[in-house]
Amino acid sequence: MQVSDxxxxxxxxxxxxxxxxxxxxxxxxxxxxxxxxQRLDAFLPKPxxxxxxxxxxxxxxLARVASAHPAADGSARLLVALADxxxxxxxxxxxxxxxxxxxxxxxxxxxxxxxCMTGQGGLLRQMGSAxxxxxxxxxxxxxxxxxxxxxxxxxxxxxxxxxxxxxxEAIQLLGTAGGIAHKQLVLSTVGDPRVFERLAALGTxxxxxxxxxxxxxxxxxxxDELLPRAPRFAPQDLVDAGEVYARxxxxxxxxxxxxxxxxxxxxxxxxxxxxxxxxxxxxMNLIPYNAVAELPYRRPAAERAAEMARxxxxxxxxxxxxxxxxxxxxxxxxxxxxxxxxxxxxQPLHWRPVAPG
Ligand code: SF4
Numbered sequence: 001m002q003v004s005d006x007x008x009x010x011x012x013x014x015x016x017x018x019x020x021x022x023x024x025x026x027x028x029x030x031x032x033x034x035x036x037x038q039r040l041d042a043f044l045p046k047p048x049x050x051x052x053x054x055x056x057x058x059x060x061x062l063a064r065v066a067s068a069h070p071a072a073d074g075s076a077r078l079l080v081a082l083a084d085x086x087x088x089x090x091x092x093x094x095x096x097x098x099x100x101x102x103x104x105x106x107x108x109x110x111x112x113x114x115x116c117m118t119g120q121g122g123l124l125r126q127m128g129s130a131x132x133x134x135x136x137x138x139x140x141x142x143x144x145x146x147x148x149x150x151x152x153x154x155x156x157x158x159x160x161x162x163x164x165x166x167x168x169e170a171i172q173l174l175g176t177a178g179g180i181a182h183k184q185l186v187l188s189t190v191g192d193p194r195v196f197e198r199l200a201a202l203g204t205x206x207x208x209x210x211x212x213x214x215x216x217x218x219x220x221x222x223x224d225e226l227l228p229r230a231p232r233f234a235p236q237d238l239v240d241a242g243e244v245y246a247r248x249x250x251x252x253x254x255x256x257x258x259x260x261x262x263x264x265x266x267x268x269x270x271x272x273x274x275x276x277x278x279x280x281x282x283x284m285n286l287i288p289y290n291a292v293a294e295l296p297y298r299r300p301a302a303e304r305a306a307e308m309a310r311x312x313x314x315x316x317x318x319x320x321x322x323x324x325x326x327x328x329x330x331x332x333x334x335x336x337x338x339x340x341x342x343x344x345x346x347q348p349l350h351w352r353p354v355a356p357g
Contacts, residue, residue, distance in 0.1 A: 001062060001130040003169050009055065014045035023052070025177035027059055028133055030140035063134035065142065071326035079339055080138060082107070082131055086124060088157050089336040090135045092142060093325045098184065100151035101139040102325075105132055105167050106158025107338055111190055112229045113216075115258055115289060115297045116334040118157045124338055127158070129169035136174060151184040155212065155256075157336050159230075161192035168198060175207030183251050188212035190230040191238040199245055212254040212285075213242050217264045218272025226263075239276045246281040252318075253282045258334060259308070260289045261300040270308055274315035284312060284319040290332035 003024070010020045022043070026033050033056055034040055041049060066081040074094040081087055088104035108124040109116070140149050152174055154160045160167040167187065174180045187209040189195050195211075202208050217223045220234045233241075242253040255277065259265055277284060286309055288299040299305075305321055312319040324332030 001058075001128045002166060003129045003133065003173050005128075006055075006059075006130060010048060013048040013051050015048050016045075019044055019048060021177055023048075023055075024173060025179075027056075028137065028173060028178035030137045059130070059134070059137075062128075062131050063138055065138055068142070069326075069329040069331065071329040071331055073325055075325035075329075075331055076142070077326055077329045077331035077336075078138065078142070080104075080135060082127075087338050087340075088127065088135070089331070089339070090139060090156060091326060091331045091336070092139055095147065098150040099143065099147055100153060100184075101136060101149060102153045102156050103132060103135040103139075104156035104158050104336070105154055105160045105163050109158045110162060110229055111159045111227055113190075113214075113227050113334075115226065115260060115295060117292055117294065117337040118334075120294070121338060123158075123162070126163045127166060129166040129173070132166060132170035133173055133178065136178065136180075150180070151186070152180055153186040153188065153212070155186070155188040155333065157338070159190060159192075160187055161189045161195045164194060164198060171209050172207050175209070182207050183210050185209040186212050186254065188214065188256065190214045190227055191233045191241070192231050193233070193241075196241045196245060200248070208249050210249070210251040210254065211242065211245055212256055213238060214256045214258075215239075215276075216256070216258055218269055218276055222264070235272070235276055239280065239282075242282070243280055253280070255282055255284045256333075257284060257286050258289050259286050259300055259305055261298040261304075263297065265300045265304055265308060267311075270311045270315070273312055274317055278316040282318070284317050286312075286319060286321050287324060287333055288321075290324050290327050290335050292330070292335055 007020055010023060033052060061083050064081050065078050067079045069077040076092045078090045079087055080090050086107045088107055091102040093100040106123060106127055108121050109118045110123040112119040136152055143149060171185050175182045175185055191213050216226055218235050246253045288305050289297055291298055309319045309321040
């Protein structure tokens, strides 16, 4: 289901824009429809009022938490069951100054990055924009009213560029009725010309997300091997396109680099990153690889990762060495996948974040 389908349904029931926005806002904020200042029966058109319980039930059924897997760092991996029985994973990131959730945009992924478990099973199906937003609603329900969700990153399962209409529709709702600041909506992509075209075409009323680009190597040939079905986009061209959006949006591009032992952690890559990114409006995130039993890749030694970050800083590249959240519960980058629903998973497990610090 797409957000536009919900809008059409509401309009067919007599909703004016203010009614439509109210229903969508309370849904996206995980608030009950009957709350708020206005009494529903005095505010909504009668046909909509009568149909509302059915619509709410349908929205609730879009995505449910089948199981929650809390990690030692305070994050949690949520196995989310969609209405047709497919599953995706959503990660509540550790409580921090800006509570964030990492959401999925597809069931599976066609890009097939060789180091990523999501990519191993291929694409199972697209997600609708309403299913994408529903993960944020679930996150808010899990966090409860005491802890506000401030940031949504599209870095879970799937390549957002391959489901771009739905992703941009979800971003539009989350950045308006959904109450998330535009720069706290982070669209992550391997780099697809269509993304740059669509972002460049956004108008004044449109929500402009921040952009994360998965670079992983400065070498075009190696990138084709690591990301076998990503668009053929030479690293230099990718960075040039990213720079144009960074300058236009006012947000730096966040480059993602899964740091893999013996693959992309050499001094030649330090030279390559410095050549590509020095002087750019950009932030490099080095993410030591999260090993999974099924794949042969390993993370480099901690000292090597730290030395790369220091070397990049010295060469003028703003660099952060990041540890993926929830590695102990397979919630880290590259560890998510479409999993079987646990038997008897009808009852959601509720999780509460531990206090920061
Ligand atoms: S890393 Fe991202 S783009 Fe690559 S296979 Fe995994 S989900 Fe798809």
